[in-house]
Amino acid sequence: MKKVSKAIKAFIAILKKPYLLNAVLNSEELLELEFQVLFPSANEKKQISFSTLFPLEKDVNVYPYSFLSGSSLATDFALLQLLCKKIEAEDYFEIGTWRGESVANVAPYVKNCFTLNLSDDVMLKKGLDKSYIQMHRFYSEGIKNVTHLFGDSKYYDYSGLNKKFDLIFIDGDHHTESVKSDTSMLFPFLKNEKSVIVWHDAKLDTETCRYEVLMGIYQGMPQETHKHIYLVENTLCAIYWPYDLAFSKLVKNTSPENTFDIQLRIKK
Ligand SMILES: C[S@@+](CC[C@H](N)C(=O)[O-])C[C@H]1O[C@@H](n2cnc3c(N)ncnc32)[C@H](O)[C@@H]1O
Known part of the structure; x- marks a missing residue:
């Protein structure tokens, strides 16, 4: 279809259904442009690898893993577990x-887990x-150290818990x-200078940023922490890791730094 007739068709569609404008305004292409203007220093898309974060770790047992629609990647859960071990986390909030x-996945590696949901x-x-609602808490119900x-999350009174956290997911x-609000509300609840935040779905796939989420992360975090926000290779996560680390830049179609060996055990 020619550009002019496409534009007319789009204009008529928007006149009939104005909410379609959101699809344009919230498109990843536009958000990327806006992000580049607002956070030029984040444009290099700093990415850290498992072997940089966890040079001594080789084996992780990701359990439970449902392989169901909408589930995180196995590497996302591996990241959470390995972080808990590395920072000797006691208190986890998600x-x-x-x-x-x-x-x-996290519960075996910490003392206390708190998980908030509608x-x-x-x-x-x-x-x-x-x-969908019935599937909530399927794996976590009954785990002793999970509250x-x-x-x-926008209106939750986090101070009522009288706790701070080593790892916030x-x-x-x-x-x-929402990401901006969750981030700015929870940042003050990091326990100490070693404490970490992980955001899920900061990428659309392991090699593609998700600007909708990245924008919320950078808007919600204090400016001085921005230099320590990284994407994590082979995952969908971004991390606030409060130290300088060797990083590469997220570029599509580069050779993988780490390759994983996965053994599956089927449990009923
Ligand atoms: C992507 S899922 C979480 C997946 C989970 N972390 C896991 O790995 O198994 C997002 C969840 O956030 C909940 N949610 C969405 N908006 C929320 C809000 N404003 N406050 C609290 N929970 C919310 C949804 O009900 C949904 O269960």
């Missing part, structure tokens, strides 16, 4: 429980599918405004 897969009632009122918290609502 936004976004869903099946409880991430928190169940309550089942609220999700029901939002019109979400019952079968399930219910509420909207942000994996709730991935819209920019």
